[in-house]
Amino acid sequence: MSSTHNANHYYVPNPVAYPVILSAGLLALASGFIFNINNFPAGKGMMIAGALVILGMIFKWMGSVIAECQNGLYTKWEDKSFRVGMIVFICSEVAFFAAFFGALFFMRVISIPELASFDPQFTMYKDFVASWPSAGPGGVVLGKDYVVGHLNPMEAWGLPALNTFILLTSGATVTWAHWGLLKNNRKQLVLGLFLTVALGIAFLACQAVEYHHAYTEMGLTLGSGAYGASFFMLTGFHGFHVMLGTLMLIVILLRSIKGHFDADHHFGFEGVAWYWHFVDVVWLGLFVFVYWL
Amino acid sequence: MSSTTAAHHDEHHDHPTGIMRWLTTTNHKDIGTMYLTFSLIMFLVGGAMILAVRAELFQPGLQLMKPEFYNQLIGVHALVMIFAALMPAATGFANWMLPLQIGAPDMALPRLNNWGFWLLPPAAILLTLPFTLALFGIGDGAIATGWTFYAPLSIQGGMGVDFAIFSVHLLGVSSVLGSINVIVTILNMRAPGMTLMKMPMFAWAWLVTAFLLIATIPVLAGAVTMLLTDRHFGTHFFDAAGGGDPILFQHLFWFFGHPEVYIVLLPIWGFMPQILQTFSRKPMYGYKAQVISLWAIGALALVVWAHHFFTVGMPVPALLYFMYSTMAISLPLAVLFFCWIATIWKGSLSFETPMLFATGWIVLFGIGGLTGLVLADVAADAQYHHSYFVVAHFHYTLFAGGMMGVMSGVYYWLPKMTGHMFNERLGKLHFWLTAISFNLTFIPQFFLGLAGMPRRIPDYALQFAEFNAISTVAAFVLGLSQLIFVYNIVSCARGGKKATDRVWEGAEGLEWTLPSPPPYHSFTEQPTVK
Numbered sequence: 001m002s003s004t005h006n007a008n009h010y011y012v013p014n015p016v017a018y019p020v021i022l023s024a025g026l027l028a029l030a031s032g033f034i035f036n037i038n039n040f041p042a043g044k045g046m047m048i049a050g051a052l053v054i055l056g057m058i059f060k061w062m063g064s065v066i067a068e069c070q071n072g073l074y075t076k077w078e079d080k081s082f083r084v085g086m087i088v089f090i091c092s093e094v095a096f097f098a099a100f101f102g103a104l105f106f107m108r109v110i111s112i113p114e115l116a117s118f119d120p121q122f123t124m125y126k127d128f129v130a131s132w133p134s135a136g137p138g139g140v141v142l143g144k145d146y147v148v149g150h151l152n153p154m155e156a157w158g159l160p161a162l163n164t165f166i167l168l169t170s171g172a173t174v175t176w177a178h179w180g181l182l183k184n185n186r187k188q189l190v191l192g193l194f195l196t197v198a199l200g201i202a203f204l205a206c207q208a209v210e211y212h213h214a215y216t217e218m219g220l221t222l223g224s225g226a227y228g229a230s231f232f233m234l235t236g237f238h239g240f241h242v243m244l245g246t247l248m249l250i251v252i253l254l255r256s257i258k259g260h261f262d263a264d265h266h267f268g269f270e271g272v273a274w275y276w277h278f279v280d281v282v283w284l285g286l287f288v289f290v291y292w293l
Numbered sequence: 294m295s296s297t298t299a300a301h302h303d304e305h306h307d308h309p310t311g312i313m314r315w316l317t318t319t320n321h322k323d324i325g326t327m328y329l330t331f332s333l334i335m336f337l338v339g340g341a342m343i344l345a346v347r348a349e350l351f352q353p354g355l356q357l358m359k360p361e362f363y364n365q366l367i368g369v370h371a372l373v374m375i376f377a378a379l380m381p382a383a384t385g386f387a388n389w390m391l392p393l394q395i396g397a398p399d400m401a402l403p404r405l406n407n408w409g410f411w412l413l414p415p416a417a418i419l420l421t422l423p424f425t426l427a428l429f430g431i432g433d434g435a436i437a438t439g440w441t442f443y444a445p446l447s448i449q450g451g452m453g454v455d456f457a458i459f460s461v462h463l464l465g466v467s468s469v470l471g472s473i474n475v476i477v478t479i480l481n482m483r484a485p486g487m488t489l490m491k492m493p494m495f496a497w498a499w500l501v502t503a504f505l506l507i508a509t510i511p512v513l514a515g516a517v518t519m520l521l522t523d524r525h526f527g528t529h530f531f532d533a534a535g536g537g538d539p540i541l542f543q544h545l546f547w548f549f550g551h552p553e554v555y556i557v558l559l560p561i562w563g564f565m566p567q568i569l570q571t572f573s574r575k576p577m578y579g580y581k582a583q584v585i586s587l588w589a590i591g592a593l594a595l596v597v598w599a600h601h602f603f604t605v606g607m608p609v610p611a612l613l614y615f616m617y618s619t620m621a622i623s624l625p626l627a628v629l630f631f632c633w634i635a636t637i638w639k640g641s642l643s644f645e646t647p648m649l650f651a652t653g654w655i656v657l658f659g660i661g662g663l664t665g666l667v668l669a670d671v672a673a674d675a676q677y678h679h680s681y682f683v684v685a686h687f688h689y690t691l692f693a694g695g696m697m698g699v700m701s702g703v704y705y706w707l708p709k710m711t712g713h714m715f716n717e718r719l720g721k722l723h724f725w726l727t728a729i730s731f732n733l734t735f736i737p738q739f740f741l742g743l744a745g746m747p748r749r750i751p752d753y754a755l756q757f758a759e760f761n762a763i764s765t766v767a768a769f770v771l772g773l774s775q776l777i778f779v780y781n782i783v784s785c786a787r788g789g790k791k792a793t794d795r796v797w798e799g800a801e802g803l804e805w806t807l808p809s810p811p812p813y814h815s816f817t818e819q820p821t822v823k
Contacts, residue, residue, distance in 0.1 A: 009817065010398045010482070015308050015317035019408030023463075027415035030459040031422070037525045038432070038452045061404070077481070081401040084477045092469050092507045099515025099545055103530055111538035134536035136529055222527050225535030229528035233519070 011073045018061040025053030062251070069268065070260065079267050086271045090278050093241070097282050100234050104289065107226040108132055136225025151224055154231065156291035159210050163203050164287050167242075170199035171280045174249075174273050182263050186256070193253040196276070200246035207239050234290055241279050248272045308813070316411075319403035320813065321388045324410050326710070328385030329703070331413055332378050333779065336696070338421075339373035342366045344772050349751055351765040353758055363751040364437035365453065369420060371440035372457065375557065376464045377417050379691065382699045383560035384409070384471045387499050389710060390564075391475065393804035393811060394493045396484025396820045401477040409470035416463035423453040439749060441550065442516075444531035444542040448523050455524070458517045465510045472503035472510075484803070486822035490584070493802055494577065497584050498563025501591040505556050508595060509549040516545035540605055547598035555594045557691065559587065561698035562629060565651055567802065568705050569633055572648035573640025574799035579632040586625035586632075593622045603671050604678045612671045619669040626662060630655070645797070646720030650701035653728045654693065661689030664739070679749075682742025685735045693731060700727070700778065707782065708796045712810035713789035719781045726774035733767030 032046025068074065074082075116130035133153045140151050154160065177192025211232075214220040222232045252272050255261065261269050308314055315327060346366050349357045358366075388406065392399055400406045420435070427434040432452035436442070447454050479496050519530040520542070529535025531542045570577045577583070599607065599615040607615075633655055642648070664686040668674050677683060700723075708714050737760035742748075746757045753761065792809040803822075807815055 010401075012399045012403050012814075013319050015314070015319055016404055016407070017313075017317045019404060020316045020411040022408060023411040023415050026412070026463060027418060030415075030419060030463065031456075034452065034455040034459060038455065040431070081477045081481050084480055085402060085405075085473045088473045088476050088503075088507055089469075092473075092511050095508050096511035096515050099512040100519075102512075102545065102548075103515075103519060103541060106541045106544065107530070107537055111533070111541065112536045114538075115533060115536060130536065136535040222522070223529070223535075225529050226537050229519075229522070229530050229535070229537065233522065233528065 011068070011075075011078050013064075013068070016061075016064070018057045018064075022054060022057040022061070025050045025057060029054060066255065066260075066268075074267075079265075082267045082271065086267075086274060090274060093278060097234075097237070097285075100230065100237065101285065101289065104230040104234065107230065112226060133227030134225035136223055136228060140219040140224070151220060151227060152218060153227065154210070154214065154218070154220065154291055156287065159206050159213075160287055160291045163206050164283065166199050166203045166206070167280050167283050170196045170203070171277055173199065174276055178269065178273060181256075181261060181266055181269060184263050186259075189256050189261075190253065193249060193256055197246060197249045197253055200242060200249060200276075203242055204239060204246065207235065207242075231290055234286055238279070238282055238286055241282070245272070245276050245279050248275065317407070319399070319407055321392050321400045321403070321406065322710075322811070322813070322815075324400075324406050325385045325388030325390075327410050328381045328388055328413075331410070331417075332382040332385060332699075333782070335373050335377035335381070335417060337775070337779070339370050339378055340772050340775060342370040342373070344769060346370065347765040347768040350753070350761050352762070353753055353755055355752055358751070360751045361437055362434065364439070364749070365424070365435040367749060368437060368439045368457075369424075369435050372420060372436075372460075373417075374691070375440065375553065376461070377413065377420070379557045379695050379699070380464075380468065381413060382702075383499075383502070383557065384468075386495075386560060386564065386699075386702055386706070387471070387475055390706060390804055391478055391496060391499065392482065393807060393815060394802055395479065395482060395487055395496055396803050396816050396822065397478060397482035398814065398816050398819070400474050401482050402474050405470050406474050409467045409474065412463045412467035412470075416460045416467065419456045419460035419463065423456050426452075441546055442520060442542070443546075444520060444523065444539045447520055447542075448531060455521065458521050461517050462514055465514045468506050468510050472506040475499050475503040476507075484816070484819045484822050490581070491822060493563075494566050494580070494583060495560065495563035498559045498561075498587055501587045502556050502559040505552045505559070505591055505594060509552045509556075512545060513549035516542060516549070519545075540602075543602045543605060544599065547601045548595075551598040551601060552591075552594040554687075554690065555590060557695050558698075559591070561654075561695065561702070562587065564702050564705070565654065565698060566633060566636055568647050568651045568701055569636045570640075570801065571705070571797050571799045572643055572645060572651070573637040574642075575636070575640045576801075577632070578635035578638070579628075582628055583632050586628040589625040590622060590629075593618065593625070597622065600669055600674075603674045616669060616671045620666065623662070623666055630659065630662075643798075645704075646715070646717060646724060647701050647705035647797075649721060649724040650697055650704060653724065654697050654701055657689055657693030657697065657728070657731070661686060661691075661694050664689060677742060679747055680742035681738040681746045681748055684748050685738035685742060688735050688738075692735075697727065697731075700724075703778075703782065705797075706804075707785055708792035709804060709807075709809050709811070711786045711789075712792055712808075713785050713787075714792050714796075715781050715785035715789065719777055723774060723777040723781065726777070727771060730767045730770035730774060734764050734771055737761070737764045737767075 027050070028046050029050030032043045032048075032050055034043070036043030036047060112130055112132055112134060118130075133151050136151075173192050173195040175192075177189050177196065180186070180188025180192055214231075220231065221228055223229075224231075249272055252269055255268065308320065309317060315323065318324060318327075343366070345357070346363065349355070349363060388400060391397070423432055423435040426432050434451070435453040436447075436450065436457035437453065438447045438450055442454070442457070479492070479500050483492065519528065522528040523531050523537075529537040531537050531539045533539070566577045566583060597615060597619045599611065600619040603612060603615070637652070644652070664682070668677055668683065668686060704715065704720055741757055741760050741764075744757065746753055794808055795805045796809060797805075803820060804811075806820070
């Protein structure tokens with residue numbers, strides 16, 4: 001191997017085909033998805049093929065990163081690159097959620113009051129009620145029943161409050177696991193990570209129950225106007241991030257069980273922990289602005 | 294730091310050859326070359342599209358195409374030029390030059406760097422595929438909403454809109470990856486002794502660009518995601534029937550779209566002072582003032598977006614706020630202009646091709662900036678909005694201020710990249726043809742706009758015929774003279790007079806201490822900067 005490493009030598013990986021194959025997979029997934037939503041039969045197969053390629057490449061790519069890490073190719077210098085990169089990446093995720101929060105605030109504070117100020121006689125939208133939470137065009141539809149008028153918002157102090165408690169606790173357990181790692185207490189590390197993963201899965205389960213309740217008992221769907229759209233897109237993207245975070249935590253848990261990481265060499269752990277805290281903070285925003293207020 | 298020290302580190306050429314070299318490379322120079330080549334190809338593709346549009350506009354009436362196809366051409370032209378020509382050119386320069394300028398062994402995250410590039414060709418395929426599919430009777434062509442995706446038009450549009458949405462997603466991921474890489478490289482990979490305030494201006498400018506990208510690209514991704522769910526999954530973000538608002542889309546889009554202008558231009562403001570100082574043979578004027586101005590412009594860029602739709606109907610306080618904040622940008626920008634002019638003031642100037650483009654760029658970009666000031670005025674904008682005045686204005690900023698700046702950079706660094714001098718006579722010819730035909734194309738459009746010709750319409754009233762004819766002829770000269778550029782680049786890459794290490798007499802900076810072309814792995818041991 002030509003890449004001998006010392007403090008002054010930065011590790012530049014050898015040529016690698018994963019990224020370009022990953023991009024081809026993304027092209028297949030995206031165009032398959034487009035064909036699918038436009039009712040072309042070829043779409044499904046392309047999507048599945050693309051998704052499999054993407055999963056395979058992520059698996060191989062992350063595998064080689066872990067191997068390089070275990071072979072000691074990353075020094076403090078590379079470590080700092082990863083840290084700064086992760087922080088910037090999380091900032092870009094914050095901007096992504098900001099777009100949806102912005103849409104929520106705009107609709108609630110500007111567009112719905114504006115629509116409410118119009119004369120209802122002249123509204124072109126059947127049964128539209130311009131108040132928050134708006135039921136959307138056509139009122140509330142529940143199975144075959146159809147109710148004109150208001151939609152009941154999702155109650156904050158039931159499952160959502162429990163979910164807040166679950167996520168905050170998981171933030172504490174992942175920090176406790178980190179303390180274990182810093183003390184070289186592997187048992188505490190593994191137990192803390194295991195609890196965090198369990199809490200993440202519990203959160204997702206609660207979220208699934210809540211969605212089921214919304215669709216089957218409340219008539220709250222993606223199509224329920226501004227409220228339904230912002231509710232499901234915000235909580236949905238958040239839930240997707242929780243799922244990703246949980247998968248990442250599972251990888252870190254398995255690595256910890258195998259004996260990876262030590263007190264001063266564990267960016268992989270910390271990067272995932274940062275991501276988990278970010279997901280946690282987004283949830284607090286959701287709880288306050290989507291559920292509570 | 295002598296040029297010979299780097300040569301003996303060139304011992305491991307353990308990279309594959311042929312097509313696999315380019316598919317799998319983790320080398321910043323290879324990736325930079327791919328970005329720049331991709332940019333050049335897409336520049337020609339986007340240019341060909343708009344020449345078809347100009348041909349249609351040569352005479353009043355509809356001659357060559359249906360209005361639907363016309364709409365597709367102008368929208369895809371803009372998306373291609375902005376996302377696939379200008380932005381990759383800036384990223385290409387960053388890849389090639391940042392590690393050389395700050396004495397880094399490579400970009401900080403080389404594999405992500407490779408992925409960042411290889412997301413672009415799929416994105417370009419997604420953007421242009423609907424044209425081909427339409428030939429086979431699938432769908433009704435590419436996105437026909439203009440590059441701005443305005444709802445509700447984009448909600449009613451055909452499959453081309455979906456393709457454009459996913460194309461933007463891939464381009465966005467690519468930009469975010471590129472930005473992460475640039476920020477990490479600048480913050481973590483500088484040579485010992487190179488403090489932030491000793492960095493080349495290009496590094497500063499790209500740092501601001503990268504932060505703007507990180508702040509705004511995800512918002513665009515969010516906006517087009519809402520568009521997708523509005524189109525196919527029953528949400529009402531941009532539909533008043535459910536309490537949403539089409540204007541919300543405009544806010545989200547231009548929160549990205551305005552900073553995007555600076556994302557395209559900032560990297561050029563970074564290397565332009567370096568080119569000016571090289572050919573003026575005196576140090577850059579006002580380094581600190583330029584750094585502060587770049588950050589000031591970057592910060593202001595995030596809070597002025599609504600001036601792109603003054604006429605949509607906003608409360609007066611909002612109009613006033615967006616007008617004043619927009620005009621405030623002219624202050625730091627004026628500082629930059631002053632510094633550029635002061636840099637060449639009383640220098641011992643010589644006008645090689647890069648300097649010709651650089652000085653022409655100052656003048657033409659200045660016109661773009663000043664006409665922007667007119668559009669920033671709420672009362673005046675009501676007259677100019679959606680007219681050809683706007684088209685002329687943003688081509689002065691994005692073609693003169695953007696593309697001609699890129700050309701200046703290409704001529705400046707081409708000998709360093711290839712190791713050969715380009716044909717100076719052809720370069721000069723390219724400059725004069727470009728500058729003259731560019732002005733002849735777009736000055737008539739200012740007048741057309743003032744006279745009331747609306748943009749994005751394939752037909753026009755008879756009184757606009759002469760100026761449109763002039764504009765079309767000049768546009769074809771402009772387009773064809775770019776072939777000189779292509780020829781010059783290709784022949785320079787293949788051979789020519791050997792370039793020296795320093796290339797230009799007055800060139801300063803670490804990149805000029807390396808041989809031309811630099812070895813495959815430059816700075817495996819970092820130089821020390823005093």
